[in-house]
Amino acid sequence: MTAVPEAGRPVRLLLADDEHLIRGALAALLALEDDLLVVAEAASGPEALAMARAHEPDVAVLDLQMPGADGVRVATSLRAELPGCRVLIVTGHGRPGHLKRALEAGVRGFVPKTVSAQRLAEIIRTVHAGNRYVDPELAADAISSGDSPLTAREAEVLELAADGAPVVEIAERAALSQGTVRNYLSSAVSKLGVENRHAAVRLARERGWV
Amino acid sequence: MTAVPEAGRPVRLLLADDEHLIRGALAALLALEDDLLVVAEAASGPEALAMARAHEPDVAVLDLQMPGADGVRVATSLRAELPGCRVLIVTGHGRPGHLKRALEAGVRGFVPKTVSAQRLAEIIRTVHAGNRYVDPELAADAISSGDSPLTAREAEVLELAADGAPVVEIAERAALSQGTVRNYLSSAVSKLGVENRHAAVRLARERGWV
DNA sequence: ATCTTCCCCTGACATTTGTCATGCCGACCG
DNA sequence: CGGTCGGCATGACAAATGTCAGGGGAAGAT
Known part of the structure; x- marks a missing residue:
């Protein structure tokens, strides 16, 4: 139940985002944290799945919008194939319904790209420890907009x-x-x-x- | 006419992007380059303008999609107020027409977020040296889609x-x-x-x- | 100077879309 | 079991939309 595995082995991460610039920058920043280790990167949904199978990361950090298959779909497949791998979704502009679908797919965390890297690192640790984290503002939007009234x-x-x-x-x-x-x-x-x-x-x- | 000012004073940069995570990561990566110096950051169009006025950067790196005023609008204002400041636009999903409008607004560079940070640093130097840089793929799209046929x-x-x-x-x-x-x-x-x-x-x- | 061409603008007509009253069927409740 | 409610489905009628033929004016060509 240690939230920060001080001297233990580091948290192994998979990073998936179609924007090279962002993925690379993120990898560099997260590498600064001693207890985090980026073991794989991917630029599309299918690639993310393949990388996850090959490297079996502890936590997968997925962008919601990716070519091939979106973050939620990847999360669904991961849940079936690698139950031990926690999924954290990062998104540019979060839509309430996406959050709901993500949670149904077993996603453990959901954050907008407006958070700082420092904060993201903390959230990765939270998720790895088995807890959930959902951005408060996105959660409020999802609750206020409620379920679909459509048949x-x-x-x-x-x-x-x-x-x-x-x-x-x-x-x-x-x-x-x-x-x-x-x-x-x-x-x-x-x-x-x-x-x-x-x-x-x-x-x-x-x-x-x- | 030196493309890389080896021992000269560094290129002063303004970074504007509404996504904290990306802006911060980018700032950290560009800071690793000896000849580049991030002097200001902004999270919105108006803020970017205010920062530019206050710090008079050599190059402004602007996201195309920002709250308040988009990158092209900011570029237009900058051209009038700070003619010495080169503008480089970075975009997630580039639309052909945006490129055209950007060039008309005096923007010197236009790149997608799929480039690497290394490459971005080179492009910043290119733009600072007075040259232009437009992503080849985006340029091809813009040419093939042509001008608007609408009155x-x-x-x-x-x-x-x-x-x-x-x-x-x-x-x-x-x-x-x-x-x-x-x-x-x-x-x-x-x-x-x-x-x-x-x-x-x-x-x-x-x-x-x- | 006149002609051609393109843009701007309009009303009339046919087509498409939105609204309403209605019927059928299964689920849930007393 | 009988009643009620909500989802599914339809056609008829009113309203909005798309299409057409055409007139006026500015810019450039002959």
Whole structure:
């Protein structure tokens, strides 16, 4: 139950972020901490998985937005393959829904990139010790925005509408009549309290509900 | 005309990025270079301007996406107030149009965050020596996507339509008849070769034309 | 000077989208 | 069991949107 393993073996880290500049800088800063050791780096989701299998790190620090597979998906796979590896997600602009999905995927920590490196190092130790850490502000956002009020079909139709497709196309893809599609869209719009379907799509995206 | 001022006074840098983690890490890495000196940091557009006025750096390294005012806007102000200060823009996901606007604003360098810190240091020296540097891949994107085919009004109307506002509202805000607004929207859609206004907004955003 | 071309602007018409009333089915409760 | 509630689905009607033909004016070409 020691939070900081003073003289023990260091915490082995995997760092995954598609931005070289940031990943490298982060690796350099975390290397300054005596009890932390970066054993692998990755620039994409699949690469992160491969690196994790090869090096079996204690803690995986994953960016939420990566090419190939996002942080949450990687976390899900890791949970199955390497149960001993704790996952910490770092994100630029956190959406409430992402936090929820991340926690469901067994992620132990969730922090925005606005924290300092010093703070991040502390959080890595917290997570490694078996505790959880969620950024208070992101947690508050997630709680205040609550669960999705949308039903399964509403969310499905809204997702198909997300890229501006016309109703006919959505109806075809969902195997529904046009009237039904409009109805779901309308219902989603009123539940979300917005003006039109496009605002609904934006809001649902912000909240991470689609 | 010395590209690397070996024993001269160091290059004075301003670093602006809203993500603490990255800014701090970057500052630490650049500090390792003997000829570079970070004299100021900022987390927002206005703050970056204030810091620049106070410290008069040789080179300003600005993130493109910042609260308050984006990198290009800051660059425009800097050009007027501190003509001696070179501006280098760093961006996560570069849109072609942003590069063009940046160059028009007198920016001397434009690089994605996928470069290494080592490389960034070299580019800072290049820019400080009075030369320009634009990431080859971003430049290729910008050239292949070309100039905006939209007229001034078309772009204006498209921008007002960007957040899903209905035509009536756009017409009011632009002081136009509804028919005219629809016409501009329609023209933009056909010029961009897409299905509907929403796809047009997305494409124009991607290209940095709005 | 006149012609051509492009941009700006408009209203009328057809199409698409949003809203409403309605029916069906399964789940939950008394 | 019968009743009620919420999700799923539909078509009819009203409102918003996209498309079209066309007029006026400024800039550049012949």
